[in-house]
Amino acid sequence: MFGGGFPFGGAFGGGGFPGAEAGFGRREKGDNTRYYKILGVDSNANDVELKRAHRKLALKHHPDKGGDSDKFKEINEAYDVLRDPEKRKIYDEYGEDAIKEGMGSGGPPAGMEDLFSMFTGGGRRGAPRERRGENVVHRLKVGLEEMFIGSTRKLSLARNIKCDVCAGRGTKSGKQYPCSECHGTGVQVMMRPLGPGMMQQIQQPCSNCRQTGFAPPPQDVCPACSGKGLVPEKKVFEVHIEQGHKHGAKVVLRGEAGCSDPNVQPGDVVFVLEQRPHKLFKRVGNDLVMEKDITLAEALCGCSFDVVHLDNRVLQVVHPGGEVIKPESWRCVNDEGMPVHGRPYEKGNLYIRFAVKFPDELDAGTMDALRKLLPPGAASASHNGRMETEDIEQVSSRSIKDMEEELRLRRQYAKAQSSEAYESSDEEDGMPRGQKVQCAQQ
Numbered sequence: 001m002f003g004g005g006f007p008f009g010g011a012f013g014g015g016g017f018p019g020a021e022a023g024f025g026r027r028e029k030g031d032n033t034r035y036y037k038i039l040g041v042d043s044n045a046n047d048v049e050l051k052r053a054h055r056k057l058a059l060k061h062h063p064d065k066g067g068d069s070d071k072f073k074e075i076n077e078a079y080d081v082l083r084d085p086e087k088r089k090i091y092d093e094y095g096e097d098a099i100k101e102g103m104g105s106g107g108p109p110a111g112m113e114d115l116f117s118m119f120t121g122g123g124r125r126g127a128p129r130e131r132r133g134e135n136v137v138h139r140l141k142v143g144l145e146e147m148f149i150g151s152t153r154k155l156s157l158a159r160n161i162k163c164d165v166c167a168g169r170g171t172k173s174g175k176q177y178p179c180s181e182c183h184g185t186g187v188q189v190m191m192r193p194l195g196p197g198m199m200q201q202i203q204q205p206c207s208n209c210r211q212t213g214f215a216p217p218p219q220d221v222c223p224a225c226s227g228k229g230l231v232p233e234k235k236v237f238e239v240h241i242e243q244g245h246k247h248g249a250k251v252v253l254r255g256e257a258g259c260s261d262p263n264v265q266p267g268d269v270v271f272v273l274e275q276r277p278h279k280l281f282k283r284v285g286n287d288l289v290m291e292k293d294i295t296l297a298e299a300l301c302g303c304s305f306d307v308v309h310l311d312n313r314v315l316q317v318v319h320p321g322g323e324v325i326k327p328e329s330w331r332c333v334n335d336e337g338m339p340v341h342g343r344p345y346e347k348g349n350l351y352i353r354f355a356v357k358f359p360d361e362l363d364a365g366t367m368d369a370l371r372k373l374l375p376p377g378a379a380s381a382s383h384n385g386r387m388e389t390e391d392i393e394q395v396s397s398r399s400i401k402d403m404e405e406e407l408r409l410r411r412q413y414a415k416a417q418s419s420e421a422y423e424s425s426d427e428e429d430g431m432p433r434g435q436k437v438q439c440a441q442q
Contacts, residue, residue, distance in 0.1 A: 032095045035078035043092070047083065047254050048238055054079040055242070062345060085254070133267040136257040140271045144278040146241045148310035148338060153239040157269065159258025161233045163225035168262030170229040171216045179209035186211040212261065229262035239271050244286070244341030247275040281310065286348030287337040291355060299325040299356045307350075309336065317352065327356040 036043050039053045057075045061067035081087045081099055091099050140153065162168035169176055178184035186209060192200045205211040210228070221227040239251050250270055257267040275283070282289045294303055302321030306314050315336065319325065330353050337348025362370070400406050 031097075032092050034096060035082055035091065038074055038078040039082070045082075048240070050079065050082055051240060054083075055240075059344075065345070131264045133257060133260050133264050135267040135270050137270045137272060139274050140239065140251075141274045141276050142241055142245075143276050144281060144283060145310045147245045147273075147275065148243065150243040150344075151241045153241065154236055155239060156234055156236045158232060158234050159256075159266075160230040160260070161266075162259055162262050163222060163229055163231050165224035166222035166229065168229040168259075170214065170222050170225060170227040170262070171220045172222055173220050175216075175220070176214045177216050177220075179206060179213055179215040181208040181215070182206035182213065184213040186213040212263075230259055233258075237269065241273065242341060243344040244339040245273055246341065247273065247283075249273045249341075280308075283338060285338075286340055288348065288350045289353065290350070291353045293355050293357055294325065296356060296358050299327075299354070315350075325354050325356065327354070329354050 033043070036045070039045075039050065039057065041049055041053050045053070054075065058072065059065070061072045061075060063069045063072055081091050087099060136157075136159075138155075138157075140155075142151075142153075163170070166172065166174065171177070179186075182188050186206050187203050188206045190202050190204060192202055194200050206213075209215040212229075216222075216227050222229075225231050235256075237253060237256065239253075241251070245251075250272055253269040253271075255266050256269045259266050280290055290307070292305065294305075300321075302319050303325075304316060304318045306316050308314055315333070317331075317333065319331070325331075330351055333350040333352070335347045336350035340346040340348070
């Protein structure tokens with residue numbers, strides 16, 4: 001068929017097939033324990049245990065804390081493989097070499113079956129996807145402090161799990177009996193009359209088997225689950241809020257949502273983090289923003305104040321005299337913002353916005369003292385450039401407490417003035433006058 005020899009014999013070292021030593025396309029099992037030893041966990045460790053072990057070791061061996069960079073890379077490599085269900089399955093079956101050769105990224109390497117399918121025009125068929133239940137989503141309100149230092153929440157959730165007594169079959173014998181009402185389809189077909197000689201066929205979930213397609217006889221019903229195949233359970237979950245987590249971040253517990261059908265794999269429990277407002281800090285990305293009220297004397301002569309941070313550290317912010325803090329100005333404290341998620345030793349900045357509180361009134365003595373200390377204004381020195389001072393007219397001003405309210409009242413006044421002017425124009429043209437609306441100026 002191939003002219004006396006395999007056309008790619010040289011590529012496989014003298015005509016052999018890859019993996020021939022292991023027997024017809026199978027590869028030998030390699031080391032599948034080292035990654036578990038690196039993280040210090042058992043081979044049956046779940047996602048929560050893996051995450052906890054990785055976090056502990058990553059903090060201990062981080063290069064920024066004086067740890068070994070090679071050891072830190074090994075820890076991340078082990079965690080990257082074991083947290084991925086597909087990679088972990090391949091690692092447990094074939095070992096570390098299989099992962100490094102790329103089996104974890106695109107499936108196992110081609111064997112004899114794949115070689116022959118290349119010449120016969122066939123293609124590889126992946127295994128059918130496993131049916132999974134719906135995910136359960138919970139919104140979890142957390143404080144900014146928890147996102148800064150990290151925390152663990154314990155939450156109790158009710159769910160249904162597969163019955164251990166009957167392995168989810170609902171019968172004592174382990175047999176499954178097709179429902180006599182729906183014939184195993186889980187759906188009943190009903191006919192509904194619409195009128196004389198007219199019928200409508202409708203489908204509805206089978207009430208006899210609860211849409212499962214199976215209904216065991218009374219003498220074979222499992223007593224533990226009453227034939228449902230599922231039993232209720234309450235479980236306490238640990239939700240790990242990591243440093244740097246943001247509003248809207250998701251914490252996923254794989255396969256912990258419970259079962260709605262004993263023949264379907266459970267979905268995930270997904271916690272969506274919602275940050276509660278903080279009384280002092282506002283988060284902008286990885287930065288923190290706060291406002292600080294200072295007096296006019298502090299703005300002119302310097303100030304010092306304490307800030308209680310999110311981890312209860314007290315930061316003393318010192319601004320020496322000589323540089324005036326102007327109203328609505330900003331200052332920055334480097335590296336005192338939020339930690340970066342995944343790299344908690346990198347932090348954003350803390351930005352402080354200053355609001356200068358001016359005194360409501362001054363006595364004559366204070367005003368005289370200030371005039372001597374402060375430079376005169378341009379208006380006092382040159383009369384704004386006017387040559388003659390006989391035409392000067394003094395006017396008074398009033399205080400505006402709420403400028404938005406002031407603008408609203410001015411718009412109402414302008415509208416009223418426009419309406420009066422329109423009515424006045426109608427009178428001059430001999431048009432019939434309507435009722436005047438008197439508007440009081442505020």
